[in-house]
Amino acid sequence: MEGRFWTLVFVIFAAAALAACAVAPAYQLWFPGSGEALSTIGARIDHLFYVILVVIAVVFVGVNVALGYVLWRGAKQPSEVKAVYSHGNQTLEVVWTVIPGVILLALALYQMDVWASFRMREFYPQDMRTIAEVTARQFEWRIRYAAPDKTLEADPHPDDVYTVNDLRVPVNRPVAISLRTEDVQHAFFVPELRIKQDALPGKRIPVWFEVTRPGTYDLVCAELCGWGHYKMKGRLVALSEEDYAAWLKQAFEDQFDDGVGEGEKSD
Numbered sequence: 001m002e003g004r005f006w007t008l009v010f011v012i013f014a015a016a017a018l019a020a021c022a023v024a025p026a027y028q029l030w031f032p033g034s035g036e037a038l039s040t041i042g043a044r045i046d047h048l049f050y051v052i053l054v055v056i057a058v059v060f061v062g063v064n065v066a067l068g069y070v071l072w073r074g075a076k077q078p079s080e081v082k083a084v085y086s087h088g089n090q091t092l093e094v095v096w097t098v099i100p101g102v103i104l105l106a107l108a109l110y111q112m113d114v115w116a117s118f119r120m121r122e123f124y125p126q127d128m129r130t131i132a133e134v135t136a137r138q139f140e141w142r143i144r145y146a147a148p149d150k151t152l153e154a155d156p157h158p159d160d161v162y163t164v165n166d167l168r169v170p171v172n173r174p175v176a177i178s179l180r181t182e183d184v185q186h187a188f189f190v191p192e193l194r195i196k197q198d199a200l201p202g203k204r205i206p207v208w209f210e211v212t213r214p215g216t217y218d219l220v221c222a223e224l225c226g227w228g229h230y231k232m233k234g235r236l237v238a239l240s241e242e243d244y245a246a247w248l249k250q251a252f253e254d255q256f257d258d259g260v261g262e263g264e265k266s267d
């Protein structure tokens, strides 16, 4: 009786896990927002997630079914039958070491291209525009843009445009930010884009992404950075190329507005 109970526990556990995997995408339980990655690299990262999920699901269900089967068989055995003690099976041990090894190696090779695209290869195209310098500090994001029609330099320029907790980028083109921190470690995280990068003291780290849909997305800190970590929240606003240019121009004019109307200025 007891053996059958445990068989049921393991089989139901496996079935419930499978059912959860099947319905999760429909209820957007896996990923934030609409469930869809809104950057080109994010879509590739999600694909990796699903590949790994399938591997895990097969192994998990296999293990539970095997466990259930053994318990069931044991429960059916008459109690006079003596137990057999085994001191291991070398062939079996080699098999269950080699197979996971091969699976892990295959996954490592399979994900290399995505990793290289995100971390290395695509930093170098010359047409990649560094749109802003993002400086994390306890507890906010300070963002610096070049003035309209200027390029962003590593050192601040008097014409630069500043915002706090409000990062704006054009959609449908790769853009980069230059990530820094003024104090401790923080992490730049935009869940809907699947973009996450630690900010390290003393380092300037380029982070690139291409947003595929205009909208406003959460920008949060994903590294416990002090008592105010919870409120270190900004937003990333993805705009069409024209809207972005118009916004930057407006922000530039507002920032340098001396309060004197155009008509009243004497020259």
Ligand SMILES: [Cu+2]
Pocket: 136, 137, 139, 185, 186, 187, 221, 222, 223, 224, 225, 229, 232
């Ligand atoms: Cu932080």
